[in-house]
Amino acid sequence: MSNELIKKSIAEDYKYGFETDIEQDTFPPGLDENIIQKLSNIKNEPEWLLNWRLKAYHHWLKMTEPAWANVKFNPIDYQSISYYSAPKIKSAGSLDEIDPEILETYTKLGIPLDEQKMLEGVAVDAVFDSVSVATTFKDSLKKAGVIFCSFSEAVKEHPELVKKYLGSVVPSTDNYYAALNSAVFSDGSFVYIPKGVRCPMELSTYFRINAANTGQFERTLIVADESSHVSYLEGCTAPMRDENQLHAAVVELVALDNAEIKYSTVQNWYPGDKNGIGGIYNFVTKRGACRGNKSKISWTQVETGSSITWKYPSCILQGDDAVGEFYSVALTNNFQQADTGTKMIHIGKNTKSTIISKGISAGKGQQTYRGEVKIMKSAENARNYSQCDSILIGDECGAHTFPYIDVRNPSAQMEHEATTSNIGEDQLFYCNQRGISTEDAVSLIVNGFCKEVFKELPMEFAVEAQKLMEVSLEGAVG
Amino acid sequence: MSLSNYKVEFKKMLNRDYFSKSLHPFRKEAFSQLEKTGFPTRKWEEWRFTNISTISGGEYKISEIADAPQNPPNIDPYKMNGVESIVIYNGHFQKELSSVPDGVSLLSGLDYLERKNGKFDTANNSPFDLLNTAFADCGMCIVIEKDTQIELPIRILFISNGDRSIMVNPRVNIDVEESSSLTFIEQHVGDAVSFFQNESVFISLENSAQLNHIRIQSNSDFTQNMANINVNQDAESQYNFWQLVEGSKLSRSNICVQLNGKNAQCDLNSLVLSKKNQHIDNYIIVNHNSPQTHSSQFVKSILFDNSTGVFNGRTVVKENAQKITAHQTNKNLLLSKKANMNSNPQLEIYADDVKCSHGSTTGQIDEDALFYLQSRGINKMDAMELMVTGFANEVLDKIRHQEIKKVLHKEFTAKLNRLMS
Numbered sequence: 037m038s039n040e041l042i043k044k045s046i047a048e049d050y051k052y053g054f055e056t057d058i059e060q061d062t063f064p065p066g067l068d069e070n071i072i073q074k075l076s077n078i079k080n081e082p083e084w085l086l087n088w089r090l091k092a093y094h095h096w097l098k099m100t101e102p103a104w105a106n107v108k109f110n111p112i113d114y115q116s117i118s119y120y121s122a123p124k125i126k127s128a129g130s131l132d133e134i135d136p137e138i139l140e141t142y143t144k145l146g147i148p149l150d151e152q153k154m155l156e157g158v159a160v161d162a163v164f165d166s167v168s169v170a171t172t173f174k175d176s177l178k179k180a181g182v183i184f185c186s187f188s189e190a191v192k193e194h195p196e197l198v199k200k201y202l203g204s205v206v207p208s209t210d211n212y213y214a215a216l217n218s219a220v221f222s223d224g225s226f227v228y229i230p231k232g233v234r235c236p237m238e239l240s241t242y243f244r245i246n247a248a249n250t251g252q253f254e255r256t257l258i259v260a261d262e263s264s265h266v267s268y269l270e271g272c273t274a275p276m277r278d279e280n281q282l283h284a285a286v287v288e289l290v291a292l293d294n295a296e297i298k299y300s301t302v303q304n305w306y307p308g309d310k311n312g313i314g315g316i317y318n319f320v321t322k323r324g325a326c327r328g329n330k331s332k333i334s335w336t337q338v339e340t341g342s343s344i345t346w347k348y349p350s351c352i353l354q355g356d357d358a359v360g361e362f363y364s365v366a367l368t369n370n371f372q373q374a375d376t377g378t379k380m381i382h383i384g385k386n387t388k389s390t391i392i393s394k395g396i397s398a399g400k401g402q403q404t405y406r407g408e409v410k411i412m413k414s415a416e417n418a419r420n421y422s423q424c425d426s427i428l429i430g431d432e433c434g435a436h437t438f439p440y441i442d443v444r445n446p447s448a449q450m451e452h453e454a455t456t457s458n459i460g461e462d463q464l465f466y467c468n469q470r471g472i473s474t475e476d477a478v479s480l481i482v483n484g485f486c487k488e489v490f491k492e493l494p495m496e497f498a499v500e501a502q503k504l505m506e507v508s509l510e511g512a513v514g
Numbered sequence: 515m516s517l518s519n520y521k522v523e524f525k526k527m528l529n530r531d532y533f534s535k536s537l538h539p540f541r542k543e544a545f546s547q548l549e550k551t552g553f554p555t556r557k558w559e560e561w562r563f564t565n566i567s568t569i570s571g572g573e574y575k576i577s578e579i580a581d582a583p584q585n586p587p588n589i590d591p592y593k594m595n596g597v598e599s600i601v602i603y604n605g606h607f608q609k610e611l612s613s614v615p616d617g618v619s620l621l622s623g624l625d626y627l628e629r630k631n632g633k634f635d636t637a638n639n640s641p642f643d644l645l646n647t648a649f650a651d652c653g654m655c656i657v658i659e660k661d662t663q664i665e666l667p668i669r670i671l672f673i674s675n676g677d678r679s680i681m682v683n684p685r686v687n688i689d690v691e692e693s694s695s696l697t698f699i700e701q702h703v704g705d706a707v708s709f710f711q712n713e714s715v716f717i718s719l720e721n722s723a724q725l726n727h728i729r730i731q732s733n734s735d736f737t738q739n740m741a742n743i744n745v746n747q748d749a750e751s752q753y754n755f756w757q758l759v760e761g762s763k764l765s766r767s768n769i770c771v772q773l774n775g776k777n778a779q780c781d782l783n784s785l786v787l788s789k790k791n792q793h794i795d796n797y798i799i800v801n802h803n804s805p806q807t808h809s810s811q812f813v814k815s816i817l818f819d820n821s822t823g824v825f826n827g828r829t830v831v832k833e834n835a836q837k838i839t840a841h842q843t844n845k846n847l848l849l850s851k852k853a854n855m856n857s858n859p860q861l862e863i864y865a866d867d868v869k870c871s872h873g874s875t876t877g878q879i880d881e882d883a884l885f886y887l888q889s890r891g892i893n894k895m896d897a898m899e900l901m902v903t904g905f906a907n908e909v910l911d912k913i914r915h916q917e918i919k920k921v922l923h924k925e926f927t928a929k930l931n932r933l934m935s
Contacts, residue, residue: 104559413851428866431836441857443876446848452859452874458866 053276059124092208092218105375106404121247183228190226205288213284224254229264245274251282260295267298293328305341312371315343322349326358334361340508350379353387360389363489368401377407382415391422397433408440411448424454544647574681577605605682615666626655646714653685667697674704681710690723697726709737719751732761749775760787766795773807785909788821795824817853842872
């Protein structure tokens with residue numbers, strides 16, 4: 037990437053911070069049974085789903101907010117959040133019927149929903165606040181037998197699949213935020229890849245928070261049937277606001293025999309301003325189950341946004357020879373905080389997992405890697421390799437590493453390594469000496485540091501991720 | 515968790531006329547704090563992997579005069595050449611068997627308190643420190659004056675014997691003043707049938723002081739052992755800790771080191787050999803409070819049978835504590851299908867100019883290496899023993915005292931031999 041481009045992106049600051057002015061249907065703030073009922077009614081949901089929501093809600097009421105994470109934030113008032121907000125003009129699938137303002141929004145974000153203008157080979161489900169506004173390339177996917185639609189549509193069209201898999205990986209009672217999500221989730225994406233199908237294009241969901249004082253609670257469910265393959269991308273942005281907004285999503289992945297799911301995230305929610313005011317609380321539960329033998333789930337995440345990130349994309353390796361992977365780059369600048377990592381639970385024989393986590397802390401950012409590798413008695417010949425490296429830029433930031441390693445089978449081979457250091461003065465000097473300015477040298481070194489993870493990202497995302505790093509590091513050196 | 519048993523014992527303790535009354539306020543304060551916190555449960559993050567219900571629900575009684583030996587105990591089996599020994603039997607100091615080298619002052623608890631101007635060392639790293647303060651019944655205060663190099667190592671031999679369920683709370687204070695050095699050994703031995711030892715050690719190293727601390731825990735497989743080791747280090751001081759844990763039913767070492775001055779250095783090594791139903795836990799915290807401080811943690815465990823092990827190492831680098839190096843290494847060898855290991859190496863870093871790393875591995879004996887040795891005519895058992903010995907030697911070789919290194923090498927090999935045949 038040329039230096040001009042970097043400079044341009046740096047000057048742009050957070051360029052997704054604009055607000056779209058459209059009429060919206062928004063619930064009054066507050067949460068009780070009526071709100072859930074109303075939400076369910078709007079979506080014409082079947083009885084079983086409403087009951088499922090209510091069960092989760094009642095369980096949530098009994099739970100207390102967890103406090104173990106290494107992040108600090110003001111208590112969230114769950115009664116002041118609005119749990120549903122949707123553009124007034126309902127989308128009905130055809131592009132002509134979508135509010136032009138929304139189309140404009142996505143074009144501004146670089147995600148044109150017009151199929152002609154789109155990147156070849158990427159199908160997008162665009163989620164705007166609480167609802168999915170458009171899903172592209174539906175027809176070509178249908179030909180391949182792939183189901184890719186909004187969650188609400190899936191509930192209507194494919195209730196048997198939703199019923200079978202919903203909550204099977206992340207139960208509605210799993211944790212505080214997952215229970216809240218189960219009670220009030222509004223939309224999200226649903227993907228089903230039938231037996232033996234290799235999904236012909238990349239699938240993608242683009243999440244956009246627009247309305248103020250709302251929370252976004254979406255749910256993604258991806259099921260890869262036997263011997264299928266899918267690569268899925270997720271992107272997110274939000275307007276710049278002074279108050280914090282909650283984003284509590286749930287992502288469930290199921291991989292059956294020989295199936296492979298690759299899930300990539302570029303998370304760029306609004307991180308708050310230089311003084312730590314505003315920004316998104318990103319409290320997400322992501323978990324994949326490798327149910328089948330020889331199945332594989334791979335998580336790749338680039339976390340540059342959000343004022344607080346608190347998530348652990350995990351793999352449950354149930355099938356024999358299952359493979360779990362986790363590649364992560366997390367960057368915290370200014371007052372951002374992140375407590376992220378993964379869990380790899382080895383149950384099946386010959387299961388393998390790889391964890392590569394790269395953390396970059398700058399400004400007053402605080403970052404924690406927290407991970408668990410558990411090798412159960414049944415997991416003969418399990419193999420894990422973990423590497424968690426952190427770079428510190430500036431003397432007011434922090435980087436912390438808390439791995440938990442639990443081995444119950446002696447045939448397991450388990451390795452964990454971590455390092456924490458700053459960018460060496462000698463490295464910077466070397467670059468300076470060759471005419472590279474300090475700021476460019478830092479981004480050069482940081483990009484090299486992250487390369488192992490970036491190379492796991494699909495092409496378009498890799499470029500975007502690199503660019504994001506430059507922007508997010510702005511002002512970190514000087 | 516009720517402390518009922520300990521409440522009764524605490525009353526008994528206060529009525530003992532041979533303990534100085536002037537320490538009572540400290541004891542009472544500590545006990546009332548303990549009543550507030552209670553014993554740790556597995557819900558406490560720091561105690562997630564260690565269940566101490568045998569202690570919290572145990573009926574351990576304080577050691578009585580009757581628990582002291584009638585005749586001087588035989589310490590020949592524990593003979594170590596070239597060291598001066600202090601012997602403590604079931605919590606009772608054996609004066610006639612004890613001696614210390616020249617230049618070392620042994621102070622009574624009261625004298626020590628006076629020396630510290632009435633300031634009583636306490637630590638709140640775990641409720642067991644409080645329990646120790648409340649019940650402290652034996653121990654030593656060792657003071658090495660300024661500019662004194664003590665060549666002869668001092669050993670405290672703790673013997674636990676008998677079949678009555680007793681608890682002993684030894685308290686050891688070691689002050690090494692400026693530019694002095696000492697090698698200190700604590701050895702825990704005995705055949706007790708039911709025994710709970712809760713030991714607290716307070717170490718203070720002044721500028722440029724050096725302490726080699728060797729701890730050998732090989733008491734009977736029926737004992738519960740808590741070791742609370744608190745170390746404060748000033749500038750240029752060096753603390754070398756070396757530990758072997760192979761005895762006890764349940765053992766936990768709470769080691770907390772504070773590096774308070776520039777160029778303070780600590781080197782913590784621990785070797786664990788566990789078998790049957792043993793549970794051995796090493797919980798280490800190193801706080802880098804000052805810039806330019808250095809630490810290393812090196813813990814290896816060898817697990818047989820149903821034994822379980824925990825390594826929890828935490829390195830904290832405080833804000834503005836720049837130019838730090840800190841390393842943690844934990845390697846575990848599982849030699850049985852039923853053995854279980856938890857390893858949690860943790861780094862908490864609030865400064866940027868640091869070089870910190872940790873590594874953790876867990877596995878069994880490398881089949882390829884075993885095959886290599888077998889193909890050269892070494893039988894399988896011998897080959898395995900050779901490899902386990904090699905694994906352990908890496909820690910054993912870190913003992914900084916030649917004589918003791920030799921003795922421990924020999925002892926360790928013999929023990930391993932017995933376990934592997």
